[in-house]
Amino acid sequence: MYQKGIMKLFTLFLLCICACAVYADVDEDKQNVAQVLRETTSVVLLEENTPTYPLKALRRGIEGWVVLRFVVKEDGTTDDIEVFESSIDDYFDEAAIRAARGRIYQPATINGKPVMQGNVFLRSIFQIKNSDGGVSRSFLNTYRDASKALDDDDLDLAKSLIDKLDAKEKRLLAEVCYLDMLKAMYFSKTGDNKAALRHVERALVIADDVASNPIYIKLLRQAIVDNGRANNYQASLKHYEILLETDKKLAPDDPVHDYIKRVKQALNSDAPILSMGEVSHSCKTCKDTVGFWRHVLNRNHFYVDQVVGQLSKITIVCQNSSVTVGFSPETAWTVNKDGGDCSVKVFGEKGTTFRLVELANES
Numbered sequence: 001m002y003q004k005g006i007m008k009l010f011t012l013f014l015l016c017i018c019a020c021a022v023y024a025d026v027d028e029d030k031q032n033v034a035q036v037l038r039e040t041t042s043v044v045l046l047e048e049n050t051p052t053y054p055l056k057a058l059r060r061g062i063e064g065w066v067v068l069r070f071v072v073k074e075d076g077t078t079d080d081i082e083v084f085e086s087s088i089d090d091y092f093d094e095a096a097i098r099a100a101r102g103r104i105y106q107p108a109t110i111n112g113k114p115v116m117q118g119n120v121f122l123r124s125i126f127q128i129k130n131s132d133g134g135v136s137r138s139f140l141n142t143y144r145d146a147s148k149a150l151d152d153d154d155l156d157l158a159k160s161l162i163d164k165l166d167a168k169e170k171r172l173l174a175e176v177c178y179l180d181m182l183k184a185m186y187f188s189k190t191g192d193n194k195a196a197l198r199h200v201e202r203a204l205v206i207a208d209d210v211a212s213n214p215i216y217i218k219l220l221r222q223a224i225v226d227n228g229r230a231n232n233y234q235a236s237l238k239h240y241e242i243l244l245e246t247d248k249k250l251a252p253d254d255p256v257h258d259y260i261k262r263v264k265q266a267l268n269s270d271a272p273i274l275s276m277g278e279v280s281h282s283c284k285t286c287k288d289t290v291g292f293w294r295h296v297l298n299r300n301h302f303y304v305d306q307v308v309g310q311l312s313k314i315t316i317v318c319q320n321s322s323v324t325v326g327f328s329p330e331t332a333w334t335v336n337k338d339g340g341d342c343s344v345k346v347f348g349e350k351g352t353t354f355r356l357v358e359l360a361n362e363s
Contacts (some may be wrong), residue, residue: 024226040320041109043072043117049102051095051124061170063131064088065206068122069321074114076105084121085202087176089140096124103299108320118317119343123205127173133210135174139165143178150185158186160182174210181211181219188222197226204239217247221256228259231275232343233267233298236260272359279309279348291350297342299358303332318342332359 057064059069064087071080081100083093100122109118128131135143146161162182171179176211180203187196200223207216220243227236244250266273277293290312299314304311304327311327316335317340325333327348335342 004284023061023140027100028314037191039109043076043107043108043120045103047074047104048100048104049099051092051099051126053126053128054091054095057091058128059336061128062088062091063127063173064092064176065126065173066092066124067205068096068100068124070100070120070122072105072107072117072120074107074116076114078103078105078120087202087205088171092124095126095353096122099124104291105341110320115320116275116322117320118322119319119341125173125206127210133172133174135172135178138186139168139172139178140173143182146182147185150182150189151188155186155189158182158189162186173206177206177210178215180200181207181215184219184222187211193229197223197230197232200226213246215241220246223254225259228263231266232296232299233273234296237265237267241250262278267298270360272360275358276345277304277354277356277357279346279350279352281310281349292345292347294343295356296346297335299359300335300342301332301361302335302344302356303359304346304354304356305329306355307352308347308354311346311348311354312353313343313347313349317345318340 021206048188050281065084067084069082069084073079078100081097083097086093086096089312100214103122107114107356109115134141142161142165146165149155149158149161162179165175165179165182168175180199183201184196184199187193187199191276203211204216204219204223207219211219220239223239224236224243227233227239237260240256275295277295279293281291304314307329313324314333315324316333318320318335327346344356346356
């Protein structure tokens with residue numbers, strides 16, 4: 001009833017970003033095949049372009065990472081490159097972007113025909129040659145003190161120690177990871193779940209390379225819960241899959257299994273999934289006052305309401321297609337997925353807040 005009532009209030013806008021049903025005639029049987037399974041392939045890297053280590057970071061002994069998200073076009077070149085996340089601002093972003101522009105891929109295909117592929121991610125790690133990959137003694141001592149302060153719920157002391165580590169200009173890869181983990185623990189203690197989730201995800205970018213296996217598993221478990229709490233159900237499920245691959249000793253009666261069961265129930269229920277958004281990320285190709293908010297869709301049907309500020313457009317990128325439409329406050333969108341996750345970016349003036357409502361999928 002909720003969905004039908006809402007749909008009466010909103011103009012239905014169908015985003016046709018997938019192939020329509022394919023019909024085929026078979027001469028021998030004179031049969032019409034209503035739908036033919038598509039043979040799809042993903043992009044394959046042909047020419048890698050290694051980023052140049054920025055001199056400013058090299059001279060200061062700063063290591064870090066950048067995660068880019070981009071589109072691979074039908075000709076195998078990259079486009080619409082954006083910094084999805086980075087360990088430190090203004091050090092490695094441009095070097096990673098320049099390198100990504102020079103990468104050449106074998107394009108994705110559908111039934112042998114080249115097609116674009118969206119939501120391609122690339123992690124670029126910047127590590128000084130001959131670095132041992134560990135942490136400095138001074139970092140380790142402060143880290144242990146901060147961890148104890150968090151265990152003792154001495155949040156003021158914990159924050160001062162975290163700030164001390166954060167002010168340290170020279171930072172190694174492992175230190176970047178463990179600092180984000182400390183911040184996630186701190187924000188979780190203070191009830192700032194949004195900040196806690198962001199730092200858990202940041203720590204996971206390189207935890208598989210620089211953290212111990214127990215720490216990596218701990219971060220995965222926290223990401224499952226934090227994403228579920230934020231209604232990012234698809235992300236929660238993905239981290240669960242990685243946890244199953246990583247923790248071979250995970251007991252059948254481990255509470256994480258029941259938690260994922262509840263996530264799946266919420267995802268498949270008739271109840272709407274609500275996400276509160278705020279335009280905060282800078283859009284380097286837009287005007288200074290314009291930014292965006294990004295979200296991986298849990299479902300195919302959604303609308304945006306409770307807007308405080310100004311929104312301009314919405315871009316939706318799926319595996320082999322994308323579309324940009326102007327924002328309309330009285331529109332519900334239906335996305336015909338073509339496989340893989342679909343992400344949505346909502347553009348507008350920085351500081352604009354809104355609610356994204358995902359409706360139950362049509363049967």
